[in-house]
Amino acid sequence: MMDFSVALLYVFSGMAVAGGLGLVLCKHPIHGAISLLFSMLSLAGIYALLDAHLIAALQVIIYAGAIMILVVYIIMLLDLGSADAQTVYRKAGLMGLPLLALLLLLLGQGMISVAGDAAAPPLAQGPVVCPPGVACETDCGDGVDQDGDNMTDCADTDCAGVAICFGTVEAVGANLLGPFVLPFEIASVLLLAGIVGAILLTGRKPGELEPSVPPPAIQPGSIADASGSSEAQDTEGAV
Amino acid sequence: MPLDHLLIVAFVLFVVGAAGVMVRRNLIVVLMSIELMLNAVNLAFVSFSRQMVDHDGQVMVLMIFVVAAVEVAIGMAILVNMYRQKRSLSVDVFHSMRG
Amino acid sequence: MQPLLAQTAQAIAASAGQAVAHGAGGGHGAAEGPIVAVAPTVEATSLLAVVILLPLLGAALNGFLGKRLGTQGVNLVGCGTVALSALLSWKLVLDLVQLSGPGHxxxxxxxxHQNLFPWIHVGSFQADFALWLDPLAAVMLLVVTNVGFLIHLYSIGYMKGDPGYARFFAYLNLFLFSMLCLVLGDNLLVLFLGWEGVGLCSYLLIGFWFEDRANARAGKKAFVTNRVGDFGFALGMMMLFAVFGTLEPxxxxxxxxxxxxxLPATVPLWTLEAAALLLFVGACGKSAQIPLYIWLPDAMAGPTPVSALIHAATMVTAGVYMVARLNGVFFHAEFACxxxxxxxxxxxxxxxxxxxxQNDIKKVLAxxxxxxxxxxFVAMGAGAWAVGVFHLMTHAFFKACLFLGSGSVILAMHHEQDMRFYGGLKRFMPTTHWTFLFATLAIAGIFPFAGFFSKDEILWNAIASQRGGTLIYAVVLLAAFCTAFYMFRILWMTFWGEHRGVPEGHGHDHGAESADDDHHHHAHGDPQESPWTMTVPLMVLGVLSLVGGFLGVPAVLGGHFGFPNLLHDWLHPVFQYSTVALDPTMAHNHAMEYGLMALSLGVAGLSIFLTWLLWGGGKDALRDIFAEKSPxxxxxxxxKWYVDELYESVLLKPLVFVSREVLWRIVDExxxxxxxxxxxSFCKQAADKMGRAQDGDVGNYATIMVAGMVVLLLVIVGFGVGT
Structure with missing residues (x-):
């Protein structure tokens, strides 16, 4: 059983990396988006196998369900693809790839020597052992608040390391609304700002129409001319 | 699965995402590559959270979810506007902010 | 999981206990033996936050929506929130009384105790936004909310028709919120938040009529002077954290x-002395002591309710409260005391x-x-914390009453503040006169008014405490003599004798409040008594000036009749481990205590007699003799002892000179x-060259960022930084 889940982790890891490569290599954005979706679902599997159940569920709902669908929707709405097909890659960017290889090497060298290669410790199964002289939640599955701090079972931080609690909605939620309540509130303000910003950016005032004559699409060949003229303007502005 | 293998997966995903940002022209793909990098960081957080049996890393992942959601919402809104302006989403078209 | 506070307290108490046992073995304090300090009893509540948030809500409503609420709405929000807060504070104090019962x-x-949210958790530094109501805080809480409510009520009448009506109430509510943070803060950081908050509100309210340049300048002076004190306070706070690893008093x-x-070995005495001195610098700024008192008289530029609330009853006593809060530190820091x-x-x-x-009525009161x-502060320095807090309370009653009374007079005299144009107002404004008289008797220390008990306790401790002395006593007694004199001088010049009135053609350029009197279009007839919103607070405070002292009847007076010293007993749990003992030769010398009591009463009586001679007895000529004989x-x-001029020439002039001649001409230019x-020019040339790297291509930027990451990682891996 243990071996099977570990093997599954490697399989999901391979799928996640393959999905990521697909995003970078696929020429059409919609294929890239589907690859990324695939990668994210694999990551959700990894999270579930790492006992982060809430995160796994949210990965499926938020990333795969909401964010990626928005991206796919925008790709379809704008009907992209064919226009950029012949110019998928930047030549200048390809020259940076050795740099990335070096980065991967350094990350592996630097951080793995610190992190170590130990497997994750097994989660506790039985009752919680309290430190001497301090009351705590001993049984995390009986629906009774043993230490009388108004936190029952998994919602009590005493139960954080127990198998039936680790990574559950209750346990993460108790953390989120406990010591991290201020970041939590700030995150909600950020979301609100995001909503307002998105509406302001895309919404049109009543009566305002789509520009009737779109500016001419700039072909790759004409870029040099356009950039040349704007460069001249910029130099003037700088002086 | 030992911690270092999980971290290597995270690093590979991160580097693949960075490569996407560097080499692709299409701005939507660039944005998706950034999402992939964020996911790599999330994986590292969850791995450490499991290794240390501590929920703080998972709370951090939730925060990153929020930031990613806002980023995509705003980013897509900006992309739509950019497309309206130039009828293209190639990075080569948008380089008027040069020094 | 127990509350953090109790855990910390227990841990520290345990270590202190060990240290004491160790010290006793080393030959210190063997006679007293080790005291095992009893840990505080803590009960959680959820109402404390409501008490402080109500005024904040009021401030927000009045501040943002004041114009739409209308006068009635502003009144309702401004006074209603404070009234609710005051009622809640009574309920909480009753809960606290329950807690003090036997067995608890x-x-x-x-x-x-209430923990609102974790505020700052960085390494070993833990500061929660937590509130704490113990007997000491309870006294302040009741004074702040109730006197605060009375003054809000008074402001309805006083500020009637002012264009900044809603703004005024918003500031006043914000002030109460800050003051309650200061009083109820469970750690010094929350206290400091309130400390700075009241400073800000004080600045805003002194300069409330900011169109007048003098008012704005007075606000600035208060702010800058307080900054000197706050600097000391912040340093003292850091020092305490360095020694104790916590900021919870x-x-x-x-x-x-x-x-x-x-003391335990982990707490060197010099650190306590230094921390106490630094904290006292902060107290000097806030509570207007030498050398930082100069801002308070100028602060009278603000509206009179502000002077009563902030610059008499509550904010300026924050320094005294802070010293009482940290009584343990000042108990050990003898030199600082x-x-x-x-x-x-x-x-x-x-x-x-x-x-x-002084001739300006508000200046005298300031x-x-x-x-x-x-x-x-004499009481605090003598180690008689409860006595200082007692005087703080009675002072809040009678000084608020005096300021509100003066405000009533100022309004009746159309914002004329010069007492030389008053006189005989008793006839026109009887309520103001009687309440003012009560408060004056209280501050002069006449039996049985509130000030008699508290001031006499201070005088007694000034001579009887181990930290006091005869010289201190003599100085304080002389000050008490002057107090009775200048207060009765106000009474004679303002309320008694003939009404002199403002001469024709005399402009309103005397009062600092001249800027606002366009909207007080009263007919310039006889002065009139103020409306009920102003007289009711006056009457309540007048009665409190009369009976407030019975909360702290000293044992030597009340003991025979079985009348307990209520306030002293109430505060005992807070101060039990830190009260400085009286001098053994004085402690039980009742004859001496009675004698000194009679002496201070006699001095006050003599002073009052002198004022009668000078203003009441028709011996007007005597007044000029003083000015002529010793000009x-x-x-x-x-x-004012030329202190402002001294500061001007010693601090300001050199500062300006150095700033102009050295800093400006040489260093700056x-x-x-x-x-x-x-x-x-270097940057411009470099930018012209390097700007070419900014080619506007997002992919290149990403490549450069990756290169940066590689360099950072090389540093970390290559040099072992951070591993």
């Missing part, structure tokens, strides 16, 4: 609950002498406040400008 507090301190006091001289008592006594006398000759705060003394007092211009 096993001899230790006790209080209600409860934990600090608990760790210091040992006999004097047997000498500084406190000397500064307190000197301030009490200096300010009282200046008050003798110097009186400075002087009375000096009295409180230098009169000039000295009239010019030659060195800094040269550097800046050089840097600018």
């Amino acid at each position: 507090a096993a001899g230790g301190n006790f209080g209600l 409860q934990a600090i006091n608990q760790a210091l609950a040992v006999p004097q001289g047997s 000498y500084v406190v008592i000397v500064v307190g006594a000197s301030t009490a006398l200096l300010a009282a002498t200046i008050g003798l000759v 110097y009186s406040t400075v002087s009375q705060l000096g009295f409180m 230098w003394l009169h000039d000295l007092l009239w010019n 030659v060195i800094i400008d040269g550097l800046v211009n050089g840097v600018a």
Whole structure:
């Protein structure tokens, strides 16, 4: 059983990396988006196998369900693809790839020597052992608040390391609304700002129409001319 | 699965995402590559959270979810506007902010 | 999981206990033996936050929606939130009384605690936004909310028709919120938040009529002077954190609950002395003591309710409260206490002498406040914390009453503040007169008014405490003499005798409040009594000035009749481990105590007799003799001991000179400008070259960022940084 889940982790890891490569290599954005979706679902599997159940569920709902669908929707709405097909890659960017290889090497060298290669410790199964002289939640599955701090079972931080609690909605939620309540509130303000910003950016005032004559699409060949003229303007502005 | 293998997966995903940002022209793909990098960081957080049996890393992942959601919402809104302006989403078209 | 506070307190108390046992073995304090300090009894509550948030809500509503609410709405929000807060505070204090019952507090301190949210958790530094109501905070809470409510009510009448009506109430509510943070803060950081908040509100309200340049300047002066004190306060706070690893006064006091001289080895005495002195610098700024008192008289530029609430009853007593809060620190820091008592006594006398000759009614009361705060610091320096808090409370009653009374007079006299144009107002405004008389008797220390008990306790402790002395007593007694004199001088010049009135053609350029009197279009007839919203607070405060003292009847007076010293017993749990013992030769000398009591009453009586002679007895000529015979003394007092001029020539002039001649002409123009211009031209040329890297291509930016990451990782991996 243990071996099977570990093997599954490697399989999901391979799928996640393959999905990521697909995003970078696929020429059409919609294929890239589907690859990324695939990668994210694999990551959700990894999270579930790492006992982060809430995160796994949210990965499926938020990333795969909401964010990626928005991206796919925008790709379809704008009907992209064919226009950029012949110019998928930047030549200048390809020259940076050795740099990335070096980065991967350094990350592996630097951080793995610190992190170590130990497997994750097994989660506790039985009752919680309290430190001497301090009351705590001993049984995390009986629906009774043993230490009388108004936190029952998994919602009590005493139960954080127990198998039936680790990574559950209750346990993460108790953390989120406990010591991290201020970041939590700030995150909600950020979301609100995001909503307002998105509406302001895309919404049109009543009566305002789509520009009737779109500016001419700039072909790759004409870029040099356009950039040349704007460069001249910029130099003037700088002086 | 030992911690270092999980971290290597995270690093590979991160580097693949960075490569996407560097080499692709299409701005939507660039944005998706950034999402992939964020996911790599999330994986590292969850791995450490499991290794240390501590929920703080998972709370951090939730925060990153929020930031990613806002980023995509705003980013897509900006992309739509950019497309309206130039009828293209190639990075080569948008380089008027040069020094 | 127990509350953090209790855990910390227990841990520190445990270590302190060990240290004491160790110290006793080393030959210290063997006679007293180790005291095992009883940990505070803590009970959680959820109402404390409501008490502080109600005024904040009021401030927000009045501040943002004031114009739409209309006058009635502003009144309702401004006074209603404070009234609710005051009612809640009574309920909480009743809960606290329950908690003090037998079986609950096993001899230790006790209080209600509420943790709102974790504020700053960085490494070992833990500061929660937590509130704590113990007996000491309860006294302040009741004073702040109830006197605050009365003054809000009074403001309805006083500020009627002012264009900034809603703004005024918003500031006033914000002030109450800050003051409650200060009073209820469970750690010094929350207290400091309130400390700075009240400073800000004070600045905003002094300069409330900011169209007048003088008012804005007075606000600035208060702000800058307070900044000097706040600097000391912040340093003292850091020092305490460095020593104790916590900023909770409860934990600090608990760790210091040992006999004097047997401090735990982890707490060197010099750190306590230094921390106490630095904190006292902060208290000097906020509570207007020498040398930082100069802002308070100028602060009278604000509307009179502000003077009553902020610059008499509550904010300026914050320094006294802070010293009482950290009684453990000041208990051990004996040298710092000498500084406190000397500064307190000197301030009490200096300010009282200046008050003798001022003609502006609010200026006299302002110097009186400075002087009375000096009295409180004498009690604090003598180690009689409960006595200082007692005087703080009675002072809040009678000084608020005096300021509100003066406001009533000022309104009736169309914002004329010069007492030389008053006189005989008793006939026109009887309520104001009687309440003012009560409060004056209280501040002069006449039996049985409130001030008699509290001031007499201070005088007694000034001579009988181990940290006091005869000289301190003499200085404070002289200050008490001056107090009775200048207060009755106000009564004679304002309420008694003939009404002189403002002469025709006399402009309103005397009062600092001249800017606002366009909207007080009363007919310039006889002065009239103020509306009920103003007289009711006056009457309540007048009655409190009469009976407030019975909360703290000293044992020597009440003991025979079985009348307990209520306030003293109530505060005992807070101060039990830190009260400085009286001098053994004095402690039970009742004859001496009675004698001194009679002496202070006699001095006050003599003073009142003198004022009758000068203003009431038809001996007007005598008044000029003083000015003629010793003009230098009169000039000295009239010019406030030339302290402002001294600061001007010693601090300001050199500062301005150095700033202009050295800093501006040489440092700024030659060195800094040269550097800046050089840097600018260098940057311009470098930017022209390097700007080419900014080619506007997002992919290239990403490549450069990756290169940066590689360099950072090379540093980390290659040099082992951070591993």
